[in-house]
Amino acid sequence: MLRLTQTAEAIAATTKKTQKIALLADYFRSRTVEEAAVSALFLSGRVFPAWEETTLQAGGSLLWQVLRDLSGASEAAMTAAYRGHGDLGAAAFELLQSVAPARSVLNVLEVAAELRQVASVRGAAGKAHLLQQLLVRATALEAKYIFKIVTGELRIGLKESLVEEAIGKAFEVPAADVQRANMLLGDIAETLRLASGHCLSQAHMRLFHPIGFMLASPAEDAAEAFGYFQHAQVEDKYDGIRAQAHCSDGEVRLFSRTLDEVTGAFPELVQPLSEFSSDLILDGEVVAWQKDHGIGRALPFSELQKRLGRKKVTQAMMRSVPVAYLVFDVLYADGELLIDKPLTERSASLDALFAAARRKVTARTRDPQGELIFEPAIEGESAGSFARVIRAPITRADSAQHLDELFEMAQARGNEGLMIKDINSTYLPGRRGRSWLKLKRELATLDVVVTAAEYGHGKRVKVLSDYTFAVRDGDRLLNVGKAYSGLTDAEIAELTEWFLHHTVLDHGFVREVEPTIVLEVAFNAVMKSDRHNSGFALRFPRILRIRWDKAAADIDTLDRVREIFERQKVQYTPTQGG
DSSP states (O other), X not given: OHHHHHHHHHHHHOOOHHHHHHHHHHHHHHSOHHHHHHHHHHHTTOSSOTTOOOOOOOOHHHHHHHHHHHHOOOHHXXXXXXXXXXXXXXXXXXXXXXXXXXXXXOOHHHHHHHHHHHHHOOSHHHHHHHHHHHHTTSOHHHHHHHHHHHHTOOOSSOOHHXXXXXXXXXXXXXXXXXXXXXXXXXOXXXXXXXXXXXXXXXXXXXXXXXOOOOEEEEOXXXXXXXXXXXSEEEEEEOSSEEEEEEEETTEEEEEETTSOBOGGGOGGGHHHHHTOOSOEEEEEEEEEEEEETTEEEEOOHHHHGGGTTOSOOOHHHHHHSOEEEEEEEEXXXXXXXXXXXXXXXXXXXXXXXXXXXXXXXXXXXXXXXXXXXXXXXXXXXXXXXXXXXXXXXXXXXXXXXXXXXXXXXXXXXXXXXXXXXXXXOOOOTTOEEEEEEEEEOOSEEEEEEEEEEEEOXXXXXXXXXXXXXXXXXXXXXXXXXXXXXXXXXXXXXXXXXXXXXXXEEEOSSEEEEOTTOEEEEEESEEEEOSSSTTSEEEESOEEEEEOTTOOGGGSOBHHHHHHHHHHHHHHTOOOTTX
16 A cells, blocks of 8 residues: 555656656556555545445545544544645545554555445444554645545545556556447446456446536637538437436436436436337437426426436326436447447437337327337326437527528527537537537526635645625625636636635635625526525526626626526426427
8 A cells, every 4th residue: 555655646746747657657567456456446536436326425524533533633633734735635644643653564555455444334333443554554745645536535636537548557458448348338447457467358348337518618609610611410408407327128217418327317317218128328418398288398307307306206297297218329238339330320229229119119209309108107107298209309490500500490489599410420428619609698697796605625724715705786786607617817817816805704614704795697587586685596597797896785696596587487387280
């Protein structure tokens, strides 16, 4: 374990990518294959392989308690250490130097085994005891990295992609082959084992392990978007959650963009997705769905949000907020990985999968938007409410003017805007490029006043960079959102200095401040929410600029927020023929 921590420190000390890779490759070569494999996992910010469902279930409060018991430090000393570093591992190193053993007795395999034991134990007390038993034998430097490994926040400038490159360098195999094997397996430790024996070709797709989502870049307008492609496939951009569906032998699991499983939030989608005959991975969007007068469309995200974060979704909830899964891509089918094929071929494969599913399902129909409608899967559900899997409609654009027309039509349907995709593009997991573009317009902007400022994370840990803001309601200020993006480092530094001198109440990481600084914020939607005392929350708020020219008396009102919310509701209401 000592050699791993020393290597991690050396990696953290350099900003050069090539040097980081060389240091890590040397370390891998110096260890046994099994030690190197486990180290690759740790240095990728994981305790267990990505495909496993195992988690430590050791949260921040538990780790804080463990560190307090090990160090004997006061709460004030611990808070000061954490604020000074913005990292629990670095704080632990500072606090444990005088009490931790001077000599290393731990090895990497032993740490891995004991962390797996922590994961197997139920209850915070049992987990805390096992972690203390491990950490009491660790040097201060080893404790620093055990805390970092447990929290998944190494913060040494090392991404998993660099670990993949280091594996390639260490065992003299192409980095691209390492990357592909890791993507297929969802296990960088197993990938290293295969690389060490030059057996990467043995890696095969492991279903029910999500792979990275291909991401889109924003386009300013239709002219810019059309300038990237000679031939573009165009789809509506839906206001839901991105979801990857893995299906095999009747088993279905859904994963979010953060690669977390979300099947439990949408149980009614399992049956229709199980009708697809082959093993496959689909990419699409789960949306709240409404159908009136034969017209189906997505509802605002605020409706879908009622389904999220619940341990159990009741039949009543499924009836009140029906959902649909709009599928726009296929990544794997019939034992074949399709991501290297152009979009045109993947689209054709997707069409064929839907055609086969339609033939298979006994009770089915197809409406003008191409829905697959299955018999109700919910006990006692009315005949007018169904779970839906929909082939997302696509079209082609031949000019910027045509894109503008399609954009207006998409917004008339209540959707955010358009996705514009190069028909020849391959699917690039976890990458954002110009092969896919998103075109949308802000719903509105508001002038708001900052009521609280919070210290950031990582490089922003020592500045107040996260701002809670409010609108006016008569003489009251009511919070309506929180934003942390849009300002330059210089502007954040300037605001930090101002807020430090105009703090009303200091809560440690958060400061209530004098309501003077006015910001102009943009956002995608307004949602009803009990998170803020206004009763509303802004979806994806972004700071456009500091309004030094405005006073708090000039900010927008709660009535303005209600007006935007009501206008948004009208926009999303289906009409006959709409």
